[in-house]
Amino acid sequence: MKLPLNYIPLIFLGFMQHLPAQNAAYNIFGIPDSLLQNANEVVRKDDQIFTVESLRSGKLVRQKVVTILNSKSDANLLLLPYDKETKVKKMEARLYNAYGQLIREAQKSEIIDQSAINDFSIYEDTRIKGLEIVHSEYPYTVAFEYEMELKGIQYCNYPNWYIQDFATSVQEASFKVSLPSGMHFFHHTLNIHLAPDIQKVENREVFSWSVRNLPAIPFEPSAPPPSALLPAVFTAPDQFQWNSFQGSMASWKTYGDFMYTLFKGRDVLPESVAKEVRRIAGEAGTGRARIDALYHYLQTNMRYVSVQLGIGGWQPFDAQYVSEKKYGDCKALTNFMKALLKEADIEAYPALIYSGQLEYEVQEDFTSPAFNHVVLYIPAENYWLECTSNHFPPNYLGQSNSDRNAMLITPEGGKLIRTPALSFESNLESHKISVQLNQDGGARVEVRALYTGADHEEWRYLLHELSHEEAAKHLIESSSLPSFSLEKFEIDAPADLPESKVFYVAKVGRFVTKAGKRLFVPLNAVTPSRGVPAGQELRRHPLLIRRGYTERDEITLQIPEGYEVESLPDTLFEQKTDFGTYRFELVRDARQSSILCKRELIVHAGTWPADRYLEYRDFFKQITKMDGAKVILVEKKT
């Protein structure tokens, strides 16, 4: 439904008061040259004070002055998430020009207030306040001030001090945590040597950290996550309370104890479901077969819908709720699966995890609830279940959950555990391709592919979440073959294994390029190289390859009647490096009617020092060159 015109929000702004202020500290001439290198913004002054008021609430006050050097910076935008419990009490901004003269103060009406619901979420409490200050002449300086009353989930997390972001230098910044005497908290420093200064003031203890003149750290691709590169101070409460729940972040054990109380008693199944579970369990036998059968029951009956309200951000809807609605979020579905297994006498623990691209590696020696997802672990079988997927095979967590620390919620409290990694052997893309050229430069290309591990997920998704027609459209649009029509197309993804098999026949109108009596035939048209990593002469950060994989292809090229080979790439090319190996081999049959190309690329996961980056890039340059190789055919002389 479209909005009628009179609903464009009408904003009245008072005339700004002109203040004769000029703050010398804000002019750009006070920035040392060393802080301008690699920087998009310079934090001039950033003072953050977190005052713990009780076991339930705290106050966060921050004053941040930042000079924006160019349009790549987004430090001119302040976003404050809040919810029913946490409130934004003050949010102000002032704009100064390069000379430190006050240009204007932001009006209240400029603050944008909107719901912050994820696309995949049907409902969440989270809202967001935003304030953006724009100026046309760089550099300029923005001074932000805000105050927040932290309660609920935001309090239990305690604020962390992210001292600098990539491409940000810091002139002066400080962080203080003030607690009533007798209360404790935990802190942990990342990528910087800093010790707090501790002072007793009346009935409070104040911990302060401060930094000066930190040069900017550039962002680089294929580097370790920010938590391994950027300086930060993390904090966590010793004791906290939320509704009637009391908890502590003293250790993974105590945090797990708290989570256990949130999950406790929520796994009671309605009798009708319990009966069904006993029937399925009885028929399935024991051990893994029993788990698989119940996982199948979950996957065919329930679906993922996210509803997150208040403490529901951490506490699951109970098993009854999922039974009734046949949907739930990750906590509710995991808790429900745990209930199913419990009914079948199998013990399982929910495992909190950070799903997706890791920004922060969960540390063993510092307890912090840096999680956004939950999966299920069955200790007796050392078995994992991703309960929000309707089509993953059992004991497959997917690429976004693999190889990272997770916290098990057990009756004995929390325990850290590492999820299985997907190795280069398990992430396979393998193609058997047969190319039949025709006289006019087109080809019939038959592809039989096997994908396993991370690489299989896309195809499984296509099979289950899209119609066949849409999946075919996706294949055509994402393929690296020139435009073609599909003659056949099949996907198969077995229910119990992380693999997808794909078979298709493509009729390509223009497969070769022609020059007079010659045909230039690409050998590797279906799986071209993944490209050369960006050139970086001065690499600073270590090189991180997060995921290993294997590509193994066999391409058979039928030479059309009347043509013979004029030129071939090297018949054997091998590269062995620490990053991986590459092998490219050509075999010609005795009758000279076809060429077989065998290609294998193995890439290893790992971390290497920055000075190896160019070598890594060279490896991929070689591969790209070989993968682009063409066979040149010429009309036979008659």
Next chain:
Amino acid sequence: MTPQNQVTTMVAASLWLFTIGPAMSQQLSMKWGDIPPEDLAMKVYLPDTSAEALVLGNYGNLEIDFSRGDLRYNFEQHRRVKILKRAGFHKGDITITFLKKGEKVSNLQVQVFTPDGKKYSLKNADIFEEAVNESVSRLRFSAPNLTEGAVMEYRYTLDSEYAFQLPEWYFQEDIPTRWSEYRLAIPDWLRYVILSQGLDANTLVTTEGRQMMLVPGYEHQKTGISGSTSVEKGYDRVEANIKYYRYQMKEVPALREELFTTTMDDYYGRVRFQLAATAFPNGAITPVLGSWEKASKELLEHERFGLQFLKSRHFKRANEALQAQLAAAGNNDEKVEVIYHFLNHTMQWDGRYSFMAGTDLEDCFEQKKGNSAELNLLFLALLKANDIRCHPLLLSTRNHGRVVDLYPILDQFNHVAVLVEHGGQMVVADIGSPYQTLGYPRMESLNGRAWLVDETNPQWIDLPPLSGGTVKLATLKLDENGQATGTIQYKISGYDAFSWREKLATQKDKAVIMKALLSEQYPDVIVDEVKTEIPEDLSRSITIAFQCTLPEMAAANGDLLYLSPVLDPLFSENPFKLEDRKFPVDIPYIFSDKFVSQLELPEGYVLEDKPEPTKLALPDNGGTFHYSLSQIGNKLNLVTEVKILQLRFEPEAYGGLRHFFNLFIEKQESPIVLKRKN
């Protein structure tokens, strides 16, 4: 037309009207909770076997409602969806959007029937209301207990005071619809303009009936049996003609999005209603929608449109700030340029489109940012304040869909640009980027036509077709190892130049940018001595020249050298991959890409094999391509150019367009073969 005035007028005119009762009510023909067994048992929808879900029925019923003393409408919707496959489960996630003020959604009910005969209802606690922003709210829910084969239905009533625009009805979605029906009962006191697209001729059936309405304010002398008289103040019965509209469409196929379309809203079958006039009994006809002239007049008098650029209180400070720069300008043309650049360099676009100012222009200027209307209205304000001839141009951007030109329906617009006199003619200007020249609106604005707001002579104008293009000149010398060295020059104009200007301004290392153009073809390319010529005059093309070494431009094989002579072709693969297409291809501006090279052959080599010269043309001069290669002495001269000259290709022309792309891409990829003389 100011919508606010419009509502006020209507409410005033209709205050004395009351209906007698709910006699207009019509029953919806799909009965709540009554699911035919065959629908529940359905496994596959035969007209579209690939469908993951299907709208079994979608019924809307709308009644005009005077019962509360003002003009409102009541809208009921009852929609039933069959889930055929797991992939269709997300069709159970529903959002109903409404306005916080003046609209209310009530009686929302949701139920799900599973093939095993069970029925589940959604509890109110599982329906969430989300305040999206100050004015808009939405109800969201997920249908419970979905299984493959389940049938989900929901219904609700929307009560709204915005009767000048009735709820739009979509007959078509991205899943098939078996039956879609929209009924409206509208007294002939209200005259609506109906805009429909994609409907069959026999979709609409109208019937007429009569119905009593109460008219307040009349006094009746009543004589009782006793002979006493009393005065009864109350309502009179007035008989109204009611027009009943009934739109029906059956077996409407799914319509799924494809690349290179403006917006799917241009193609879905749908119908819209806009109040054009009221004609109450004992009153004259009061035009609401009025004429384009009236709409113009009202817009120009509107607080958030015309007054913003006509009354100096809204732009006084901006104009003051401008004067220092303006002092140097001699004639009007220079003034226009100064103002245009002043705004483009001072103000930042916030990324939003609107044709009304949401914030006062004075405040926008202070905050140095604004939506598309605020920026362009400020431009108008400063132009007018400095005696330049100019007009607002209302536009619907490419994403917002095409406009209908018959009726002054303003909500089809979402953007306003400026028509300004410059260089002896009227040109289109659009504030929002410091790199775009006068006369070239933002690419999103390139949607065919615009409406010029003028009190005496409002009119549709066709936006002139605009262009962009690149000419690449290469002078290279090849050695017998296959390495080429030489210079390459890019000359870039029109829209392409604007994006290049931006790229060059934000990226310091120009060699990196130029290297990126060639490194896909030649990963080892070396680029240095990049020289740019970027005239301040944004209308002029820019030039980038550099030294270049391509260590492996040619592959050597014995006496032979193979190479692809066309560097950095515009397309390395055909963007039109699918075989056929349901919607037109819409191209924002005409473009050309030309490559001219002179390649000096290594000593002792001759041309052994080369692509044939080619000329291609699309029908009706929609595009051209040519390729020619000649040899003079030891130099190879190659010229190739592709031009797309037509902005819209209908689905019937798609095959030809796709083939044209295939042919020219193949030609530009074609290698040549050199051979060493014995």
